[in-house]
Amino acid sequence: MQFAETDINNGEKRKLENGTEDLVSKKRNNRDVISYNDHPKLLIPKLCKLMYDLGWATGTGGGMSIRDGSKIYMAPSGVQKEMIQPEEVFLCNSTGEVVESPEKKLKLTECAPLFMNAYTMRNAGAVLHSHSKFANLVSLLFKGPEFKITHQEMQKGIKKGSTTNPFKYNDMLIVPIIENVCHERELTNRMRRAMEMYPETNAVIVRRHGVYIWGSTWQAAKSQAECYHYLFEIAIEMKRLGLNPDQPPGNEGGITDAD
Numbered sequence: 001m002q003f004a005e006t007d008i009n010n011g012e013k014r015k016l017e018n019g020t021e022d023l024v025s026k027k028r029n030n031r032d033v034i035s036y037n038d039h040p041k042l043l044i045p046k047l048c049k050l051m052y053d054l055g056w057a058t059g060t061g062g063g064m065s066i067r068d069g070s071k072i073y074m075a076p077s078g079v080q081k082e083m084i085q086p087e088e089v090f091l092c093n094s095t096g097e098v099v100e101s102p103e104k105k106l107k108l109t110e111c112a113p114l115f116m117n118a119y120t121m122r123n124a125g126a127v128l129h130s131h132s133k134f135a136n137l138v139s140l141l142f143k144g145p146e147f148k149i150t151h152q153e154m155q156k157g158i159k160k161g162s163t164t165n166p167f168k169y170n171d172m173l174i175v176p177i178i179e180n181v182c183h184e185r186e187l188t189n190r191m192r193r194a195m196e197m198y199p200e201t202n203a204v205i206v207r208r209h210g211v212y213i214w215g216s217t218w219q220a221a222k223s224q225a226e227c228y229h230y231l232f233e234i235a236i237e238m239k240r241l242g243l244n245p246d247q248p249p250g251n252e253g254g255i256t257d258a259d
């Protein structure tokens with residue numbers, strides 16, 4: 001991490017270690033430059049903007065959190081998620097209590113206890129909540145408690161639970177679906193139950209709402225989220241075309257080694 005907490009809070013974002021100053025200066029002039037070596041107070045705004053651009057965090061919905069050891073950083077509640085400033089990010093301890101609030105009058109994200117599920121139950125390094133239309137729609141197309149898909153290359157970008165083993169191309173990838181409630185915090189217990197029932201999952205879909213996705217680092221959470229969203233979208237398209245995403249293919253007639 002390049003910044004002391006006080007540096008971030010005072011808005012002095014240039015106090016960097018060994019030669020990384022240019023990177024951040026560049027970022028300030030060009031919002032598209034991504035540094036892979038940032039402080040969570042910078043990363044959360046940056047990643048929330050990426051989520052907004054992907055349609056995952058529009059209308060103030062969605063958000064994210066990053067853990068650095070025992071420090072947990074979380075986005076504020078009810079704000080334009082694409083416009084969060086570093087000094088608006090909350091710092092919590094390992095049990096999710098706020099230890100440093102923004103100076104501005106802001107509320108901690110309603111997702112906080114759900115984010116904590118990923119930290120306490122899976123030792124996650126980051127967790128995000130997406131309001132993607134694909135996550136929402138897929139929950140309507142898959143009745144019951146499971147989204148299922150198989151024989152898709154992108155499932156190899158997802159790890160089995162907290163292990164380092166990825167799903168194989170021919171595995172059945174399952175994401176549990178929980179029913180929505182009126183207040184986000186009330187999803188906490190059912191998300192926990194789903195995670196206990198499905199130890200291999202790194203995501204929980206919330207029907208008619210969105211999805212929670214986590215990973216061992218923010219990079220893992222981000223790339224797994226991209227893979228999950230890809231799989232949700234392709235499953236929707238497959239169903240629209242009358243194809244079954246959880247049906248293993250038979251002989252599809254392409255060239256194989258045996259030809």
Ligand SMILES: CSCCC(=O)C(=O)COP(=O)(O)O
Nearest residue numbers: 060061062063077078109110
């Ligand atoms: C239109 S957003 C409704 C609330 C919600 O589902 C959400 O994810 C945002 O929660 P937050 O408290 O982080 O704003």
Ligand SMILES: [Zn+2]
Nearest residue numbers: 061062184210
């Ligand atoms: Zn939500």
